Amino acid sequence: MEFMRLGEPGAEVPVIRENGHYFRLDSLTADIDGAFLANDGIERTRTAHVAGELAEFIAPDGIRIGSPIARPMAVLCIGQNYAAHAAESGDLPPEIPILFYKHPNTVVGAYDDVAVPPNATKVDWEIELGVVIGKRARYLASPEDALDYVAGYVTSNDVSERDYQVAQSGGQWSKGKSSETFNPLGPALVPALEAGDPQQLRLWSKVNGEPRQDSSTADMIFSVATIIHHLSQYVVLEPGDLINTGTPQGVALSGRFPYLRADDFMEVGIDGIGAQRQRLVPAVV
Secondary structure, three states, X not given: OEEEEEOOOOOOEEEEEEOOEEEEOOOOOOOOXXXXXXXXXXXXXHHHHHOOOOOEEOOOOOOOEOOOOOOOOOEEEEEOOEHHHHHHOOOOOOOOOEEEEEOHHHXXXXXXXXXXXXXXXXXXXXXXXXXXXXXXXXXXXXXXXXHHHEEEEEEEEOOEEHHHHHOOXXXXXXXXXXXXXXXXXXXXXXXXXXXXXXOOOEEXXXXXXXXXXXXXHHHEOOOHHHHHHHHHOOOOEOOOOEEEOOOOOOOHHHOOOOOEOOOOEEEEEEOOOEEEEEEEEEOOO
């Protein structure tokens, strides 16, 4: 059972997908958002589906697949969470999780175009495991408690502009992370119980069909549970919040690959969670 939102921006229909069929959730909720998740939305959906209470949705050919969650209140990101990626960035592995933020309006659908800002010259791809919070997490006692606060997992592309991130940052990274459309998400939210061990997932990326990244979440420096526990000491995590957990080596910042340009295509995926594809286009000004 996967949670999805289908339709044009602002008019998405919340659905689940199971065995190739879609079932509407609008009898349970107006959207897949924090309020839905906090109100046991995933379990209520499971119960209603087993009881045959969800109407089937016949998706027309070519229907847009939106972000599987409505715009989150916060997009929290962990930097350099794979040792090899830290090394290709010219840094030592961090001793504590590095936190930066993206603007929530970076979140778009899995197949939506990504807009290249007018003065951008160093646009980069980053496949990441996205974690969606299911209930408020504050001052958690230990990492052992942390996964109980996860609603599910998503495939996330933390698109970055490296010149904005490094040369124009003033010491902060968010300028290079927050351009509109810079966080394609989905295509689906996979509930935590069905996703398996979040530290045993293969993740990969391609540019114009050529392999770039190929790694596993087993190589994270800080596990998903450690990240959630750590962040909860500083930030109250709300239902529907998105955490990007870091990217492995194989990005353009390494110097091994060219940066992205308009008309390039990115593909990123996580086995068992989902794959996505975007075309880069010039931003309309």
